[in-house]
Amino acid sequence: MLARQRQELILREVEDNGGVRVSELVATLGVSDMTVRRDIETLASKKLVMKVHGGATAVGDRHPDEPGFSVKSEMNPVQKSEIARTAASLIGPGSTIAVSAGTTAYAVAVELRPIKRLTVVTNSPRVAELLYDPLRDDQLVVLTGGVRTPSDALAGPVANAMLAGMHVETLILGVHGIDIQAGLTTPNLQEAQTNRALIKCAQSIVVVADHTKWGVVGLQTIANLEQVDTLVTDAELDHDARRAIADNGVHLIVAPRSDHDDVAE
Known part of the structure; x- marks a missing residue:
């Protein structure tokens, strides 16, 4: 799968669900953790998604609170x-x-x-x-x-x-x-x-x-x-x-x- 295809899929996941985890994308796309993170960084640089700890969210949806300890x-x-x-x-x-x-x-x-x-x-x-x-x-x-x-x-x-x-x-x-x-x-x-x-x-x-x-x-x-x-x-x-x-x-x-x-x- 080409980088553009991966990034389009990531963008769809974010748009449909409001966010997506790196671990989920690794399993779905069958690529490495680092490949997924580079794709998220590319999308974030274009302001298409918001890069957050462990994944990406829709732009404007980032919440100021962080996840709990568990x-x-x-x-x-x-x-x-x-x-x-x-x-x-x-x-x-x-x-x-x-x-x-x-x-x-x-x-x-x-x-x-x-x-x-x-x-x-x-x-x-x-x-x-x-x-x-x-x-x-x-x-x-x-x-x-x-x-x-x-x-x-x-x-x-x-x-x-x-x-x-x-x-x-x-x-x-x-x-x-x-x-x-x-x-x-x-x-x-x-x-x-x-x-x-x-x-x-x-x-x-x-x-x-x-x-x-x-x-x-x-x-x-x-x-x-x-x-x-x-x-x-x-x-x-x-x-x-x-x-x-x-x-x-x-x-x-x-x-x-x-x-x-x-x-x-």
Whole structure:
């Protein structure tokens, strides 16, 4: 099937259903994930569809809210696990860290559990519940207050005020989207403010995001790309994106595939 035929089919799906997922198009068209994403990018550049996390929607139909935690946790689970293992390897025993809300950050928290003597500040009730163990006296977990958002983050003035006096070595930050011009973004205004507070209290910013987040722009910018110290992503991020990230002074780490192919940079 030619590229034009694929794109016409994608456009019909979006027009008929209001949106379509990349995974559905891969199955329907019998092509790779990257081929589908390129077709969506082509249509988006012509303003025929709106590129969103995990697929495309009709132009003008994008909703400012993002999917809930349970929905997002089903997106790209293999890549998230690869990223999580790699990001957790950057954290040593005795570290003081912050972990944001979000499914990729939560996956990192899973990998952090064996590390000794951690102090963890988080605005994610899920991360706090995962890491808290009353039988361990070598670990401190601090959960902020705030208003719970659809992505299971505690955000708003209470969370921001609590974070204002905090100091951590490293922040593990999940994001809704990353764009060369818009930077790190989220569709939730309260989360944007709280994520800025998390960034402000950290010496080093480690963003964890799979390749589908690249080029996605949410409603509010959290930070510019230049503010990021390290980006941990998966091997499917294309080379143009890798070059753009490096050009902005970000240390890029590509997580090895689960099949142990040597793809890290």
